[in-house]
Every structure is written in C-alpha cells, then in structure tokens.
Amino acid sequence: MTVSSKPFSRPFHPPQPGAALHCGTVSLEALAKQFGTPLYVYSADQILERLALFQAAFAERDRLICYAVKANSALAILKLLAAHGAGFDIVSGGELERVLAAAPEAAERVVFSGVGKTAAEIDLALNAGILSFNVESEGELDLLAARAQKLRKHARFAIRVNPDVFAETHPYISTGLHEHKFGVAMKTALAMYKRAASSKWLEAHGISVHIGSQIASAEPFGAALERVHKLVRQLAKAGVEIRVIDAGGGLGIDYYNRSFDPGKRVQAYAKAVNAALDGFSGKLLIEPGRFLVAQAGALVTRVVNVKRSGKKTFVITDAAMNDLIRPALYQAHHEIVPVKPRSGKARAVDVVGPVCETGDFFARDRELAPVEPGDLVALLDAGAYGMAQSSNYNTRPRPAEVLVEGRTARLIRRRETIADLLAPEMI
Numbered sequence: 001m002t003v004s005s006k007p008f009s010r011p012f013h014p015p016q017p018g019a020a021l022h023c024g025t026v027s028l029e030a031l032a033k034q035f036g037t038p039l040y041v042y043s044a045d046q047i048l049e050r051l052a053l054f055q056a057a058f059a060e061r062d063r064l065i066c067y068a069v070k071a072n073s074a075l076a077i078l079k080l081l082a083a084h085g086a087g088f089d090i091v092s093g094g095e096l097e098r099v100l101a102a103a104p105e106a107a108e109r110v111v112f113s114g115v116g117k118t119a120a121e122i123d124l125a126l127n128a129g130i131l132s133f134n135v136e137s138e139g140e141l142d143l144l145a146a147r148a149q150k151l152r153k154h155a156r157f158a159i160r161v162n163p164d165v166f167a168e169t170h171p172y173i174s175t176g177l178h179e180h181k182f183g184v185a186m187k188t189a190l191a192m193y194k195r196a197a198s199s200k201w202l203e204a205h206g207i208s209v210h211i212g213s214q215i216a217s218a219e220p221f222g223a224a225l226e227r228v229h230k231l232v233r234q235l236a237k238a239g240v241e242i243r244v245i246d247a248g249g250g251l252g253i254d255y256y257n258r259s260f261d262p263g264k265r266v267q268a269y270a271k272a273v274n275a276a277l278d279g280f281s282g283k284l285l286i287e288p289g290r291f292l293v294a295q296a297g298a299l300v301t302r303v304v305n306v307k308r309s310g311k312k313t314f315v316i317t318d319a320a321m322n323d324l325i326r327p328a329l330y331q332a333h334h335e336i337v338p339v340k341p342r343s344g345k346a347r348a349v350d351v352v353g354p355v356c357e358t359g360d361f362f363a364r365d366r367e368l369a370p371v372e373p374g375d376l377v378a379l380l381d382a383g384a385y386g387m388a389q390s391s392n393y394n395t396r397p398r399p400a401e402v403l404v405e406g407r408t409a410r411l412i413r414r415r416e417t418i419a420d421l422l423a424p425e426m427i
C-alpha cells in the first residue's frame with residue numbers, strides 16, 4: 001500500500017511504508033487498545049471531502065445534497081453532514097427521529113422515500129415540516145392527502161418514477177426496472193400530478209428517481225434522467241410545473257482498486273446528469289449514501305485463531321457477519337489488511353467470523369499477508385451498510401464506533417453490553 005499524497009483520499013494508510021495502519025494521523029492499534037474490538041472507525045475528514053466533491057461538481061446548479069441516512073445512520077455523522085449543509089434522504093420514521101435528534105434544524109432539508117410509509121410515519125414527517133415526500137404509489141398519495149388534511153399541514157411531494165432503465169449492479173440493489181417494487185410508471189405519474197392538483201393540502205414539489213445502488217457507470221444515471229427530463233417537459237405542456245428534480249443516489253465506489261479516483265467518478269456522474277438535464281433551471285437534489293461514507297470507514301477486528309483444516313487455512317476474527325453482512329448478503333468484496341504487517345509470504349486463507357453459519361465469512365481464498373492470533377486486521381471500505389445493517393445474531397453485542405476528526409478520535413457509540421441486549425425481554 002502506498003501513502004496517498006492527499007491524506008484524506010485514503011484515510012486508512014501507514015504513515016510510512018511498512019508501518020502500522022492509521023486513520024489519518026491516528027493509530028488503529030491505539031484505538032483498538034482503548035475501545036476494544038471489533039471496532040468501526042470513521043474518518044470525518046473523508047466524509048466531508050466526499051460531500052465537497054458533489055458540491056463542487058454541481059456548483060453551477062441550485063442544489064441540495066441529501067445524504068441517504070440508511071447507509072450509515074450514526075448521529076455524529078448526521079450532525080457532521082448537517083453542519084456542512086447536507087440535507088437527508090430518509091426511508092423510515094426512525095431515520096427521521098435520528099435526523100431530529102442529531103440536527104433538528106435540518107428537518108426542512110429532509111426528503112422521505114420508501115414504498116411503505118405508514119400514517120404514523122407520514123404524520124411525524126408532516127409535523128416536522130420536511131421538505132418533500134417521495135411518493136411511490138397512487139395509494140400513498142391518497143394517504144398523504146388524507147393525513148395532510150387531517151393535520152391541516154401542506155404536504156410537498158415528488159412522485160418517484162420508475163424509468164425502466166437497467167443498471168449493472170447486484171440484483172438485490174437494482175431498483176429501476178418495472179419488475180421492481182419501486183416507483184410508479186412514467187405514464188401513471190401525469191395522472192397522479194393532475195389528480196393531486198385538486199387537493200388543497202398537496203403541493204407538487206418535484207419528481208424523483210432512484211435506479212439502484214453501487215452503480216459504477218454514469219450512463220444509466222444519464223439515461224434515467226433523460227427520461228425524467230422528457231416527462232418534466234410533457235408535464236409542463238399539461239400545465240404541471242416541476243421545479244425540483246431528485247436524481248436519487250446509487251453512485252458506486254470501487255471496492256477492489258485501491259487507486260480508485262473518487263473525484264473523477266463524481267465528475268463523470270455530474271457530466272451525465274447535467275447533460276440529461278440541460279435546459280432545466282430548477283433545483284437538483286441528489287441522494288448519495290455509500291459514496292459519502294463507504295471509504296471513510298473500516299472495521300477493525302482481532303484475529304482470535306488461525307485454524308488449519310486439510311488444505312485450507314481459516315483466519316477467525318472477533319468480528320462476524322452480524323457486524324458486517326455485506327460479504328454474506330451480496331458476495332461483496334472488502335479489502336482486508338493486517339494493521340501491523342509481519343514479514344513473510346502472503347497465502348490464500350478464508351477470513352471468517354465465529355457465528356454458526358457457513359455464510360459467516362469476510363473473504364474466501366484471499367491472499368493475505370501472514371497473521372497470528374492477537375493480530376489486528378482492518379476490513380476496508382466498511383463505512384456504508386456496515387454498522388447500519390448489523391444485528392445481534394448469536395447474541396453478539398454490536399461494535400463500538402469511533403469518529404476521527406483531524407488528530408483526535410472520539411467514541412460516537414459505545415459497545416453494546418449483554419445487558420443492553422436482554423433489556424427489552426421478559427421471562
């Protein structure tokens with residue numbers, strides 16, 4: 001691994017070649033000693049660097065970057081992003097409560113997505129005065145109108161259209177085809193906007209689209225937004241004026257290539273978006289999740305045992321699939337790096353957790369530098385959909401989380417205890 005010339009572009013690196021891994025200038029060994037393992041470590045500097053990339057790429061436009069809370073919903077990260085002007089894309093009432101707890105002033109920068117919003121969730125959002133509801137069906141629009149009337153609150157909404165565009169990604173995280181449960185067909189949208197005009201509590205605020213997650217190429221974003229832009233022009237002819245286009249999230253990172261250039265990828269994305277929206281002078285919303293936080297985070301774990309079984313070697317870590325499920329769920333790849341390198345040849349190993357499932361692995365037949373019990377290893381690019389998708393499976397308390405800001409590190413979530421896990425239960 002080489003030391004990056006831009007320190008925050010690669011937050012996890014050794015300060016000198018051959019030295020132990022740091023997050024910025026903070027030693028991961030010191031953090032593991034202080035806070036224990038498994039431990040999620042995030043770089044605040046990198047998160048802000050990524051936010052700035054989007055701000056700069058769309059500098060010419062009236063815009064709002066709505067961070068997708070589900071990628072990593074740590075309160076401290078929400079507060080950090082809100083303080084730097086971000087809005088939020090939420091998919092549940094619980095996520096709204098998180099935004100309200102971390103940055104109540106950001107409520108007016110919240111958009112609410114999701115196919116199954118309940119009346120209680122809609123009421124919560126109406127009372128909080130969020131920016132817009134991304135409506136995903138005719139039934140939901142009726143429910144929104146009814147709740148708005150009941151609470152005597154105006155509801156701004158965008159219809160999430162399904163552009164029927166194929167995006168190359170894992171089938172579990174592709175959303176932009178008619179066969180998926182998300183959004184409404186383009187031709188239904190016009191009728192919905194017209195119908196909404198008859199409710200004095202509904203205000204057509206925009207149109208939204210979200211085609212999936214971990215999409216590397218800018219092309220499908222451009223294709224989807226061309227269709228959206230065309231629909232906006234058709235709506236204008238029909239007397240429905242759309243002032244906001246929400247382009248959704250989904251821009252992917254490169255989990256394999258350590259020399260991946262995030263700036264270039266954002267520029268290619270912005271170019272495709274801007275070309276598709278050429279002539280549109282309203283406001284642009286985007287909802288990046290993964291791209292802002294994935295590479296800012298690592299899961300630091302200690303090797304419990306190295307087990308040889310026939311031809312195979314298993315490196316057993318104190319982190320497991322309940323802490324980071326992406327490899328088990330999506331066959332996702334995470335780079336695994338010993339925190340303090342030992343000399344010796346790399347060899348193919350399986351890196352696995354202690355959970356009683358064969359699916360509990362982080363890597364199979366991976367070339368890994370030598371490690372011994374007690375060593376620390378870091379699973380890189382774990383800042384998105386890591387802690388957010390963690391569970392207590394096998395009655396395992398979830399990891400602690402640390403945020404590194406400049407030269408300092410602070411605990412932003414303490415490690416769970418068994419008492420925390422047992423608390424809601426009765427015998």
Ligand SMILES: *Cc1c(COP(=O)(O)O)cnc(C)c1O
Binds near residue numbers: 071091250288
């Ligand atoms: C999940 C989601 C996002 C964020 O996706 P990323 O791939 O993390 O950027 C944005 N918008 C909506 C509606 C989502 O469901």
